Amino acid sequence: MNAPSPVPSGVLALVGDLAHQQREIEQVLLDHLLDRGFQLVHLPVLEYAHDESVGGYRFVDQAGRLVGVRTDFTPLAARMLAPCLGAGSLAVCYSGEVIRPRPVRLRQLPELYQLGFETYGLAGGGEGALDLTLELLALAGVRLADCLVSISLAGLGERVMRRVTGRPPVPELVELLRARDTDTFLELAPLPADAAQALRAALLGLPAGAWAEELGVAAEAARVAHVQARLETAGVVSNLDLAPRLAGSYYDGLEFTVWGRATQAVLAGGGEYRIEVDSGMKEAAGGCVYLGVALEERPC
Amino acid sequence: MLTVALPKGRLLDPLVELAGRHGLALGEALASAGRQLVVEMGDLRLLLLKDADVPVYVEQGAADCGIAGLDQVLDREADVLRLLRLPFGACRLCLITRQGAAVRAQGRPLVLASKYLRLARLLAEKRGLNATVVPLSGSVELAARLGLADAAVDLVETGRTLRENGLQPVEEWLAVSPYLIAQRAAFFWKGNEVRALRRGLGGLE
Numbered sequence: 001m002n003a004p005s006p007v008p009s010g011v012l013a014l015v016g017d018l019a020h021q022q023r024e025i026e027q028v029l030l031d032h033l034l035d036r037g038f039q040l041v042h043l044p045v046l047e048y049a050h051d052e053s054v055g056g057y058r059f060v061d062q063a064g065r066l067v068g069v070r071t072d073f074t075p076l077a078a079r080m081l082a083p084c085l086g087a088g089s090l091a092v093c094y095s096g097e098v099i100r101p102r103p104v105r106l107r108q109l110p111e112l113y114q115l116g117f118e119t120y121g122l123a124g125g126g127e128g129a130l131d132l133t134l135e136l137l138a139l140a141g142v143r144l145a146d147c148l149v150s151i152s153l154a155g156l157g158e159r160v161m162r163r164v165t166g167r168p169p170v171p172e173l174v175e176l177l178r179a180r181d182t183d184t185f186l187e188l189a190p191l192p193a194d195a196a197q198a199l200r201a202a203l204l205g206l207p208a209g210a211w212a213e214e215l216g217v218a219a220e221a222a223r224v225a226h227v228q229a230r231l232e233t234a235g236v237v238s239n240l241d242l243a244p245r246l247a248g249s250y251y252d253g254l255e256f257t258v259w260g261r262a263t264q265a266v267l268a269g270g271g272e273y274r275i276e277v278d279s280g281m282k283e284a285a286g287g288c289v290y291l292g293v294a295l296e297e298r299p300c
Numbered sequence: 301m302l303t304v305a306l307p308k309g310r311l312l313d314p315l316v317e318l319a320g321r322h323g324l325a326l327g328e329a330l331a332s333a334g335r336q337l338v339v340e341m342g343d344l345r346l347l348l349l350k351d352a353d354v355p356v357y358v359e360q361g362a363a364d365c366g367i368a369g370l371d372q373v374l375d376r377e378a379d380v381l382r383l384l385r386l387p388f389g390a391c392r393l394c395l396i397t398r399q400g401a402a403v404r405a406q407g408r409p410l411v412l413a414s415k416y417l418r419l420a421r422l423l424a425e426k427r428g429l430n431a432t433v434v435p436l437s438g439s440v441e442l443a444a445r446l447g448l449a450d451a452a453v454d455l456v457e458t459g460r461t462l463r464e465n466g467l468q469p470v471e472e473w474l475a476v477s478p479y480l481i482a483q484r485a486a487f488f489w490k491g492n493e494v495r496a497l498r499r500g501l502g503g504l505e
Contacts, residue, residue: 205488
């Protein structure tokens with residue numbers, strides 16, 4: 001039979017050993033989370049696309065309602081689980097694919113196999129989520145000494161911009177910060193010499209001591225420095241990333257991205273956020289491992 | 301070892317000159333390399349690439365850093381860091397028409413000719429223009445002169461070629477300069493080497 005390619009271009013089908021390997025590691029990681037008291041949840045691959053939270057493929061069901069394919073687990077889990085949370089707390093774990101119209105991260109496939117966890121109303125916050133994510137990566141066989149953890153605080157870049165320019169952040173300037181294009185930024189938003197130098201140092205990844213005070217984010221930098229010191233003790237390299245993420249992130253506190261040295265790609269990510277429940281806002285945190293990339297990162 | 305993608309085109313000579321002024325002897329290494337496309341120079345591995353390919357090599361991690369025009373970076377939608385704007389090769393991406401002609405398309409989308417398929421479309425959208433882009437790979441200005449398109453979108457340096465061909469830039473759409481670009485992961489992993497290269501191109505810290 002002369003069949004066309006069985007999958008759309010850019011997605012991956014695992015066959016034989018690779019499929020077994022992924023299944024085994026997935027089970028090891030899920031068992032670890034179950035042992036830690038997390039409850040397994042199976043989240044639907046389809047959800048109603050009633051707002052901007054579903055940013056991927058959309059189509060219409062038989063009743064004419066807009067349906068979306070899941071692009072991310074965290075907001076989906078929050079929407080599904082918030083109604084049954086009440087005043088209590090919950091810790092859940094999950095695994096499965098998310099499908100995105102195009103990769104959102106460097107060298108990612110549009111379809112990504114994720115394994116992750118979320119906690120609602122529990123202590124630990126973003127730091128706890130980071131620790132657990134690194135545990136999962138280590139269990140998957142990734143050498144943590146070959147990882148780099150990039151830590152940020154949601155909105156940090158925007159706060160810096162408000163402080164140095166005295167105006168609310170505008171998308172064009174946010175994009176320049178993300179690209180670390182200080183030259184064009186300073187052309188569009190001229191700053192006093194000290195502030196310009198501090199901004200340049202921040203975007204060049206120099207230690208926060210050189211710029212945090214001048215940019216008015218010393219307290220935030222101190223919080224990140226505390227996390228970095230803990231990571232250093234564990235032999236994990238980290239940095240503070242000032243540049244804001246792309247719009248649409250739901251994290252509103254500490255957030256992290258774990259990069260692999262061999263793949264030069266993102267292995268895992270997570271952070272802290274809040275969800276709305278009947279009794280008000282509830283603290284939440286989570287992390288997820290991109291299983292396919294993590295497997296690729298493992299030493300031979 | 302830092303892998304740096306260099307453009308073989310018009311940016312190479314001024315780049316070599318700039319680097320030489322800051323103590324980075326790219327010229328000697330490239331001269332002794334003959335027709336080789338990969339040249340080792342101390343802790344640097346230099347790749348000589350077609351200008352438009354530099355952002356692709358960098359974004360995908362085949363090179364840690366590179367030198368590329370903003371036009372190429374944006375047209376390729378390359379998610380790379382732009383760490384230093386270089387002080388040469390500045391030009392403008394302009395909307396170009398025949399001299400004396402207005403940019404007008406009655407009752408149909410405006411037809412633009414450009415080498416920059418995505419960037420021209422994006423910039424037209426930003427201006428609220430309903431436009432289709434005809435992709436061309438060279439002598440784009442002629443498309444406007446000969447009526448293949450209502451207007452062209454192309455780089456203008458001095459404007460002399462346009463004048464000699466009966467054309468004019470009617471709007472500047474983007475200021476274009478070459479940049480030192482870096483791959484996001486490489487910037488995290490090789491921060492010191494990347495910053496040293498940036499200093500070697502005159503960047504201040």
